Every structure is written in structure tokens, then in C-alpha cells.
Amino acid sequence: MSRRSLDDFATSKLNALAQRKLARTLSVTECRVGQGLINDGDGLISFACNDYLGLSQDSRVIAASVEATQRYGVGAGASRLISGNHPLYRRLEAQLTELKGSEDAIVFGSGYLTNIGVIPVLAGRSDLILIDELCHSCLLSGAHLAGSKLMPFRHNDLAELAALLEAQREQHRHCLVLTDGVFSMEGDLAPLAELSKLCERYGAWLMSDDAHGLGVVGGGRGSAFAGNKPATVPLQMGTLSKAVGGYGGYLCASRAVVALMRTRARSFMFSTGLPPGVVAAASAALEIITTEPALVATPLNRARLFTRKLERPEAQSAIVPLLVGTPERALTLSAQLRAAGFFVPAIRPPTVPPGTSRLRFAFSASHSTHAVAQLCNTLTRLLAAS
Ligand SMILES: *Cc1c(COP(=O)(O)O)cnc(C)c1O
Numbered sequence: 001m002s003r004r005s006l007d008d009f010a011t012s013k014l015n016a017l018a019q020r021k022l023a024r025t026l027s028v029t030e031c032r033v034g035q036g037l038i039n040d041g042d043g044l045i046s047f048a049c050n051d052y053l054g055l056s057q058d059s060r061v062i063a064a065s066v067e068a069t070q071r072y073g074v075g076a077g078a079s080r081l082i083s084g085n086h087p088l089y090r091r092l093e094a095q096l097t098e099l100k101g102s103e104d105a106i107v108f109g110s111g112y113l114t115n116i117g118v119i120p121v122l123a124g125r126s127d128l129i130l131i132d133e134l135c136h137s138c139l140l141s142g143a144h145l146a147g148s149k150l151m152p153f154r155h156n157d158l159a160e161l162a163a164l165l166e167a168q169r170e171q172h173r174h175c176l177v178l179t180d181g182v183f184s185m186e187g188d189l190a191p192l193a194e195l196s197k198l199c200e201r202y203g204a205w206l207m208s209d210d211a212h213g214l215g216v217v218g219g220g221r222g223s224a225f226a227g228n229k230p231a232t233v234p235l236q237m238g239t240l241s242k243a244v245g246g247y248g249g250y251l252c253a254s255r256a257v258v259a260l261m262r263t264r265a266r267s268f269m270f271s272t273g274l275p276p277g278v279v280a281a282a283s284a285a286l287e288i289i290t291t292e293p294a295l296v297a298t299p300l301n302r303a304r305l306f307t308r309k310l311e312r313p314e315a316q317s318a319i320v321p322l323l324v325g326t327p328e329r330a331l332t333l334s335a336q337l338r339a340a341g342f343f344v345p346a347i348r349p350p351t352v353p354p355g356t357s358r359l360r361f362a363f364s365a366s367h368s369t370h371a372v373a374q375l376c377n378t379l380t381r382l383l384a385a386s
Contacts, residue, residue: 021327022348044343045371047361052216052299052318054366055245055285065246068280076273081262084273088280093250095286099214099221100236102252106261107279109271111211111239114249115142117267118237119176121260122205123148128172130164130204132156132179134186137351139178139209148176155186158194165202175204181223181236182212185352185360187303187319189217192224192231200232207235215243216318220289220296243289243299246281248274298365302372306361309376315363321347322359322379330357333382340378 017023029046055061068088076084089107096105108114119142123129127148131139134155143150149172153160161177169175177199179190192208199206210222218225220243224233235257240248251261261268289296303315312320324330330346337344337359347360363372 021331022350044338044341045367045375046343047363047367047375048343048345049364050212050242050362051245051366052212052243052362052364053245053285053289053295054364055215055243055288057366058245058285058288060288061245061281061284064284065277065281069275069277072276074277075275078272079269080273081269086273086276086279088276088283089273092279092283092286095283095290096250096252099286099290100224100252101221101230102236103255104258105250105252106258106265106268107240107274107282108249108251108265108268109274110247111209111237111241111249112138112141113267113271114237114239114251115139115209116145117142117265118207118235118251118261119143119178120146120266121264122146122207122235122257123174123176126173128168128175130161130168130175130177132183132190134183135178135180136184136209136211139180139207143176143178146176148172155183156188156191158191158198161195162198165198165204169202169204175202177204177206179206179208180212181208181210181226181238182217182317182319184212184319185321185347185358187212187315187317187321189213189223189226189316192233193227193229196232205235206233207237208233210236210238211242212317212319214238215285215289215296216299217316219293240278240282240285244282244285246285247278248282295365299363302363302365302367302369303361305369305372306363306376309373310380318363320361320363322361323356324358325355327357329386330359333359333386336382337375337378340382342375342378344375 072086078084093105093107115138123146125147129143129148129150131152132155133152151164153164181190196206213223217223224231236252240246299318303318303320307315327348334344334346344359348357
């Protein structure tokens with residue numbers, strides 16, 4: 001009986017989502033070493049991968065991972081605080097600290113785990129969290145766990161943020177301001193220098209999520225370094241799963257904040273450490289990011305080739321969205337591109353707000369300029385015909 005009601009619940013919920021074109025399915029995607037960016041079984045050229053530098057397939061990164069796995073085994077065996085803190089972590093955290101110019105760094109299991117771990121340590125019930133409305137879902141999840149008063153501000157709207165700080169800051173003990181550095185569905189940058197000034201004026205703490213910035217913008221150092229001079233962002237988190245090519249998350253911050261995280265962040269304390277091979281891979285990838293500026297510059301160059309050819313505003317990151325409105329239109333265009341040999345995902349609610357369904361193009365150092373030009377030709381033809 002209860003089994004039946006459970007399945008009935010799941011089925012009816014799924015049917016309702018399918019009717020609104022919001023159901024999701026998994027397709028098998030295979031990455032092949034040495035064949036450029038990901039091609040799935042149909043040999044499509046993928047513009048859907050966050051592996052901006054192709055490092056998930058890099059022979060040096062793979063070799064570092066294999067060597068660490070052979071030496072230390074496949075798993076960490078426990079939380080880092082118990083016995084999972086294998087020696088490779090020290091180097092990785094030192095590299096992140098150096099790259100971001102912070103005092104210290106702490107590596108978590110993933111970017112998602114970083115955000116849901118860090119935010120509740122810094123903010124609680126008497127506090128205020130102001131969040132850009134287009135922030136990634138896991139910043140919002142972290143903010144919900146914190147139980148603070150949560151107020152979104154319009155995307156990149158400094159005036160609205162200032163008004164909220166003016167009206168709300170004094171009634172709260174602490175205030176945390178959350179933003180993506182590079183917005184994952186828009187591809188634009190947060191005005192970190194201005195946000196930092198505002199936060200300083202109101203005694204608020206700025207936290208940026210640089211998942212799509214590290215390895216791509218600011219000479220590879222990320223969005224805080226994308227302007228004329230580095231922005232002061234006391235809490236810089238990011239992921240090791242995108243340009244770094246592997247898996248894991250990190251927070252770069254002061255020694256005091258990082259020490260507090262080691263002691264209080266629940267997703268750090270109560271989750272197993274990363275496999276040694278994953279940590280070694282991230283170290284090898286960061287070494288490449290810091291020593292190969294031409295590689296690091298390539299994804300942005302490819303994205304700018306695309307926006308130039310389509311006569312759209314210049315790309316600010318490796319991500320370029322093309323807003324098409326309804327989920328149906330996004331799915332149709334995505335299917336048409338697929339038929340022409342390109343994998344470009346349709347992004348629909350709840351990932352993006354209703355009415356802003358889109359195609360999302362992610363460019364990588366693995367894309368040839370030829371592939372980008374072909375994509376532009378096909379897309380121009382499809383858009384003219386629809
Ligand atoms: C992908 C992403 C994350 C999550 O990182 P994982 O390491 O994949 O868990 C967090 N924030 C943003 C903005 C992202 O794009």
C-alpha cells in the first residue's frame with residue numbers, strides 16, 4: 001500500500017513535469033582521451049562541457065592521478081579530520097593559496113559541499129544574507145541551511161544591493177553577500193571591485209563562487225583578478241571540477257576563517273576526504289594552469305570568436321547563452337544542432353527563470369577555430385529559418 005502510494009506520487013509528479021517539458025533524462029556521454037573535447041556516442045562536438053582546458057584528458061594530469069592511486073589507493077578511507085588527510089592535500093591547498101593570493105585554503109569534497117558547508121558556519125539566525133538572484137543553486141542551498149534572513153537582489157544591481165544594505169544591515173549582527181564570479185547560465189562577470197567596496201562600507205562579508213572563473217578569466221586566477229587590479233574578496237570559493245578537470249571544491253580565505261572551517265563546516269567534518277588520485281590530478285592541473293598562459297587564454301578566445309561571428313556582445317567568459325524564451329524552442333534548436341553534429345544543451349526552468357530558456361554554449365581550449373566557425377554557420381542558418 002505505502003509502496004504504491006510512493007510510486008503513484010513519483011509517477012504523477014513526473015508526468016506533470018513531462019507535460020511542461022521539464023522532465024530530464026540521462027544520456028550516456030563518453031570522453032575519449034586524445035580526441036579533443038568530448039564526443040558522445042554519436043560523434044558530436046560538445047559545447048556542453050565545463051572542462052574548459054581539456055585537462056580531464058591531459059596525459060600529465062592522468063599520470064599524476066594514476067601514480068597517486070598506485071601509491072595511496074583509490075579512497076581516502078575516512079573524513080580528513082579522522083584519517084583521510086593524505087599527504088597530497090598539503091600541496092594542493094598551498095597551490096590554491098598562492099594562486100588566489102589568500103592566506104590559506106581548504107579543500108572540500110565538491111563545490112556544492114563547499115557552499116553548503118561554508119555559509120552556515122559564517123551566518124546564522126540573527127544574520128542577513130544578500131544573494132544575487134542568478135547565483136548558482138548551491139549558494140542558495142547553503143543560505144537556506146544557515147537559517148539567516150535571506151534577500152535576493154537583482155542580478156549585478158549594485159544600487160539595489162546598496163539600498164538593501166542601507167535598509168537592513170543595522171538590524172542584523174552579520175551580513176554575508178553572495179555572488180557568482182562568473183555567472184554559470186549568463187556567462188557574465190560580477191562587478192567584484194564595486195561589490196567589495198559596498199561590503200566594506202556596510203561591514204558585510206563578500207563571498208564569490210568562482211566555479212567558472214578559475215583557469216579561464218583573470219589569467220587563470222579567476223574572476224577577482226579579471227579587472228585592472230585584483231578585487232578584495234575575503235571568501236573565494238570554487239570547484240576543481242571545471243577548468244581544473246577533476247573533482248573537489250575549495251575555499252580560499254584568511255588563516256582564521258579556514259581554521260574555523262576545519263573545525264565547524266559540517267560537509268567537511270562529516271564527509272570522506274577526496275580520493276588521492278583526484279587530489280593529485282588537481283595539483284597537476286593547477287600547475288599547468290599557472291605555467292601555460294596561452295592554454296588558459298584559449299577558451300575565452302574561442303567564445304569571443306563565436307560572439308564576433310554572430311555579432312553579439314563580446315563574451316566575458318567561456319560561457320555564452322542564447323536566450324530563446326520557451327522550453328520548446330530551446331529543445332527544438334538543441335535537437336536541430338544535434339542533427340547537424342553539435343551537442344548544445346537546452347537550459348530550462350528551474351535552472352533558469354521562466355521565460356528565459358536558452359541554449360548554453362561552453363567553449364574550451366579543445367575546440368578548434370574551425371569547429372567554432374562551423375557551429376556559427378549552422379546556428380545562423382537555423383535561427384534564420386525558425
Ligand atoms: C558547478 C558549480 C558548482 C558546483 O561545483 P561541483 O564541484 O560540481 O559540486 C558551484 N557553483 C557554481 C557556480 C557552479 O557552476
